[in-house]
């Protein structure tokens with residue numbers, strides 16, 4: 037067995053299962069905590085390190101292969117760890133083959149278009165892993181909870197998003213969606229840390245507190261989002277994210293699993309190049 041195969045075998049234990057279409061999740065504190073099957077700290081760190089090494093190898097081939105694009109959607113409440121996931125997990129990849137897009141409140145121009153306009157433009161091209169730090173799902177989350185549009189506008193979006201993602205998948209993009217799930221208590225700790233740490237203060241927005249005050253409304257909105265938009269072609273995974281190590285482990289595992297299923301191959305050298313390069317000095 038090659039060493040890369042050994043790494044793959046290590047990686048695929050305790051895999052997360054996708055949300056089933058129509059599944060109603062409670063999204064309570066228990067689902068945010070590490071599952072009991074999770075290995076101890078040292079074993080987890082070793083496995084994650086092996087996964088990240090494997091991710092680096094697979095991404096190099098995926099980038100060179102250039103036949104498919106991969107989109108990783110990261111959604112979660114404030115301080116759920118979206119930025120940190122990008123730094124620690126996606127950071128294992130060569131930045132040449134990665135495109136990160138963050139979605140804040142739409143600009144005046146974006147508001148004059150349909151809500152998927154800016155999203156479509158940010159999609160990764162073939163050979164690239166795109167990461168959405170928030171996404172088009174804000175248009176059925178914040179827009180619903182903060183009543184930025186009436187129900188008659190946001191409700192049809194579940195269907196529109198499923199259809200939009202189907203079109204993307206049928207045209208060569210693989211989509212994996214992660215909801216980073218943190219508990220109410222863990223968010224309080226992390227927001228407090230942001231207030232206390234001068235290097236993190238800048239991340240704190242008044243809106244974070246307002247969103248926290250709407251905890252239950254967001255839970256309902258996330259629940260509907262998961263049950264209505266998790267599909268076989270673009271599945272959602274609920275990542276227990278109260279423990280950063282556990283979160284990283286699962287997301288590294290999902291990326292490795294997805295890239296392995298694509299079996300990326302380095303292109304063969306052009307025979308003309310090979311002939312011309314033969315015996316060059």
Ligand code: ADP
Nearest residue numbers: 114139140141142169170174175178179241243
């Ligand atoms: P983050 O909180 O992800 O670190 P920001 O501080 O820039 O990043 O916050 C992004 C904000 O933009 C969030 O409050 C989010 O709800 C909001 N946002 C994203 N997309 C939309 C949208 N389509 N409509 C309204 N608000 C949005």
